[in-house]
Amino acid sequence: MALNFHQLHIFFTVAEKGSFSQAAHALHMTQPAVTMQVQALEEYFGTKLFHRSTKKIELSEAGKTLLPFAKRSIELIKETDVSMSRFTHKLEGRLHLGASLTIGEYILPRLLGPFSKDYPSISVSMKVINTTQILDEVLNHQLNFGLVEAEVRHPDVHTEALLSDELVLIVPDQHPLAAREIVTAADMLQYPFVLREKGSGTRSVMEDELRKAGIDPGDMNIVMELGSTGAIKSAVEAGLGLSIISKSSLKHEVKLGVIHIKEVENIRFSRSFYAIYLNSTILPISAVTFMTFLRQRELSQWL
Template sequence: MAINFHQLHIFYTVSEKGSFSHAAASLHMTQPAVTMQVQSLEDYLGVKLFHRSTKRIELSEAGRALLPYAKRSIELVRETEAAMSRFTTMVEGRLQLGASLTVGEYVLPRLLGPFNKEYPNISVSMKVMNTTQILEEILNHQLTFGLVEAAVHHPDVHVEPVLSDELKLIVPANHPLCALEKVTASEMIKYPFVLREKGSGTRRVMEEELSGCGIDTESMRIVMELGSTGAVKSAVENGLGISILSQSSVKHEVALGLVKVLDIEGVAFRRSFYSIYLNTTLLPISAVSFLTFLRERDLGQWL
């Protein structure tokens, strides 16, 4: 017998989760199977990796020494899969992911066609929700990974920027702000706003940037909070308020002359779209291939 990656992955997951039962749920294994694999690893190494009690488990001194090597082995496998995914288009499987609304409705539809041409044997299943909902489903093991519009801060979640985007001020085509040479933040907040709901990545990025520029977002006159970018756009088109949205989400409306995109002096809503998944998760090769595609292709030709 020799140390195998499967055992190291299980050991690392138990240490991260702090219990065999939680690790089993994360790995979609039974608790006895997880316990058996850890015991096999302990038998091979001739050491105890955990101190067990009725209430909790703790890493032993040997376990603490092994942990960074287990973590490095997981990282190396991820890097290996990403490197190898560049060399084959014959990958098969189902790509299942969650996407926040702007990503799922306006960005990914333009990229999935080119991706499908390169990987014709991968089918796609996508759930479109806001960032908070995607994080909850990943933590509850209902989703393997997601693409979201705002950085997520959670100790159990791996976060990596994979796409860039910029939010802009969106106003009706005949709005008074269109007549100004320069739109200032203080001038902008005089008007009623139609915004995405709290919990959305777009709303979070907007609030963080405005607060960083010294603008009290609580003083904004918000007349509507809507659960989709499409609903916000329709409200702006009909003169119900102005908004701040991803520039990529209003290309069609701008081309038709329904809305205008304006810059705000001294304010830039630049952001990244992030891939998120549990630290202990090893992504299926279909997901690895998709993330490699996003990182390494010139996406501007499609967006």
């Protein structure tokens, strides 16, 4: 295993926050993913970097030695990005990527305009398929990189959080739950659901969060599985069931009042969108530039 910047960044964030959970929140990662990367770094150096207890974590002597080097590496990467940005604006070429359905249908179309304004000589080609298909195409070298809705764990693939998102419970207008500000899990489980297909990032995140709340996804009355967010919204609007989908995809329906967003008591379906690519891949500069664009901007104004 080679030392990499991603692991140093995670180590530095854990040390800075003094907590694996707080570092995971700051990095838009899951806590197990943060722990796994720190453990990989400890295996690389052959020593413990933190002393862990039930109440707190502290840097070991090795960790204290590594900390200033990690900080300097982060500062150097930031300086490099700033220094090189004046050249990347002159880039030419084609950006070819895969995007899972919510990202490809609702997120990226709103961001490609600002990106094209900053980088007018880069043309974009986007393939919209689900997370499982994107992983397969990345592994088979059919795609250089992809943007997906759930964290991918594969030994040959690098996964990096780029954007934050939230899934929400939606109900049609005139539904019995529409008038309630907060809905309990027991309330929503009384009604049928229309969901994305298994293998989609949205479905995986929803099921993971339900399990964390002590709810078996198998208890849901799933009457329909559909392959696109647009189809799900139409089905919910028609009164066929409830659903849990990305909040960023609901702007027009909520404004028209045909679909209502409901808060579920004690459950928050927060997630990140991730870039995935092969560990062995040297990404084209157009792809690196696009991911840097997504990382460095406040995106809520476009969503």
